[in-house]
Amino acid sequence: MTFEQLNLSAPLLKAVKEEGYEAPTPIQAQAIPAILQGRDVLAAAQTGTGKTAGFTLPLLQRLSENKSNTKKYKIRALVLTPTRELAAQVAESVKTYGKYLPFSHRVIFGGVGINPQLADLRRGVDIVIATPGRLLDIMRQGGIDLSALEILVLDEADRMLDMGFINDIKALMKPMPKSRQTLLFSATFSKEIKKLAATLLHDPVTIEVARENSTVDRIVQQVHFVPKSGKRALLTHLISSNNWEKVLVFTRTKHGANRLSKQLEEAGIRAAAIHGNKSQGARTKALAQFKSGEIRVLVATDIAARGLDIDQLPHVVNYELPNVPEDYVHRIGRTGRAGASGEAVSLVSEDEMEYLRGIEKLTGEKIPVSPESDAPAATASTGSAKKPAPKESRSDTSPKQGRRRRQKSKEELAAEVGSKILEKLEKMDKPKKKRR
């Protein structure tokens, strides 16, 4: 399949060629023809699949087919995204792919002044890429007219629902014409998404490029069992001993992100934190420094990291597991993008076993345990003595039982990932025996 075979117009083909894309990704091959036919689309596609071009290219072509002049306040296409970063990235794609077309676009989100946004809409804009909250503010002030909207895109719709944007989205939809084309993209097909799709979409083409809720195959996943108190040292060790140059590290809280980035800096590893309490300027700066290699580690919370498109990101570390299993899929989707391979390492302490279980249940796959990792029982024995073992845990409670358990997981590993890992495990065990 080539981009030419998708019947894209010459200005779009030229822009795509300049980006160096050789062939459409699976989501593009399926979504582009359906969107060009004017169909509504419900697509399950994770970040890294090329979904942004999957909707942006046909959106631009549809706008150029339906001749219309830019009008004050009235926009022709709207892309709603959960976060500012994602809005900025989609806008970047609109600019890139639309560079040989005459359309104007505007990105709209909170945390920055509203007046320039209002002024641009007054002058007239064709395509708006926005987060729901700020756009609703603007609509309520009469700053935008959605009555002539031709195409609505909901990008990362599952995350918008998670973030509680459903009522804002419903309010924004009220003035939109029924005849519009609607495209809904979501990383996962949850019940809520299916319900939302049923109310928004008309006879949609359903596209799924990966197994439901599956993690991306080319990402190598690994779990390290480690006591909470040992996480920082393990992270520093992993970064230094493996010479990782660009690592995205996830923490559960903003405070945790700040603290860890400070500790890494103190350990001589250039790091910065990115989360919702940081100003837009600080977030943009941290991301730019990370992309340019000025800082080596970006410590992020889930919401802040959503939508980050960082080319060549080989390592993601879950310093803490997310308590929402879907977030794990989103997190590790930051790596292994667009054909590149990636590695996702999770540092799991005793109190996070439930989260690990939830993740493995969602993805339907057992995450291999690092050969360097302690067995879970070892974390219990070296961790805080006061901490009771969780009711349900992968680990047993006595060191003896723990050893038995470790043997078992080796066998499981061997069955899952083949003899290479087993060989490594054997090698690792040998010197230990000598030391004893």
Ligand code: AMP
């Ligand atoms: P997305 O899933 O939309 O966030 O895209 C992930 C990355 O894939 C972006 O860096 C795009 O520039 C890149 N990309 C999109 N389409 C293609 C393609 N057909 N071939 C190679 N890379 C692509």
